[in-house]
Amino acid sequence: MSELAGARILITGASGRIGTVTSKHLTASGALVTALSSSVNESLVADRIIIGDATREDDVAEAMDGADFVVHLAALAHRTAGTPYAVYSTNVVSTFNVLAQAGERGIERVVVAGSINSYGLPQNDHPLLPAYFPLDTDIPIDLSDWYSLSKRNDENAARMAWRHWGINVVTLRFPHVNSAEELAKISGKIRDDPESGIREGWSYLDTRDAARSIELSLTARTTGAHAFFLAANNTNSPYRTEDLLRRYAPDVPRLRRFVEREVPIDLTPARKLIGFQAAHELDIPTLDLP
């Protein structure tokens, strides 16, 4: 029996790619899901569905009624998902609104969808490479777009919410998250253009693993506000990580050696803080870099 059985969980953005799978996953673990989303999705499984706007105080107040936990996924999920103003304001206002209302009500734990983009390089306009590999929580940031800035600011909002309301927040810095079929297609593109994946460390996460990482964050015993990377253990590239880094980032320091297709991201916080280890890996053969 899951610890979440009988708990009411508000999921914002529940009709999205990650939200749909997460709503189903948490419902299967016995939770009562309240879904808040600006759009409807026929395959959404939830106990209560509210069509509303996460930036609006009254919509979030209605959706948060009776909630024991909150999972905040609602966002414009890419820099091109709207105007710069729409992307930035939707993301930071909705996150603040959700955290502030959860804090005022004494809700003890919120999980927020962060992003690998919060370090700024994956969508950066300049041809920058990370300061070192593996990417970790101390990696220097360089922001040149409003989506990445919004995700970085969400992490600051979470820290503020912890200091003010004492609310525990886990911000999951997701890499590209998708179904196994879509991830396999992306892997094919990366095989043809390996360099294109470098600033994300060729990372990915299956949507089912994203849903499980959210469940683990809800039941974790962490206190305070934590933000960390998570990803599948192996890259979406068929080539060995050491070979890729030697070819495409010869001047970037490597703090350790990577074994075969090991993802060059520090996954230790995900393991230690929420006990997460990906269960769904791409099944691709390892090849020699041509």
Ligand SMILES: NC(=O)c1ccc[n+]([C@@H]2O[C@H](COP(=O)([O-])OP(=O)(O)OC[C@H]3O[C@@H](n4cnc5c(N)ncnc54)[C@H](O)[C@@H]3O)[C@@H](O)[C@H]2O)c1
């Ligand atoms: N999928 C990825 O690869 C990925 C990677 C990193 C981070 N993330 C983050 O994870 C979260 C979920 O991503 P996704 O891929 O499921 O995105 P998605 O676009 O599929 O889903 C987002 C959902 O939020 C809803 N939404 C948007 N603005 C809203 C608002 N103001 N009020 C209420 N609902 C609103 C949309 O209707 C949609 O259902 C986002 O915060 C995104 O930034 C996703």
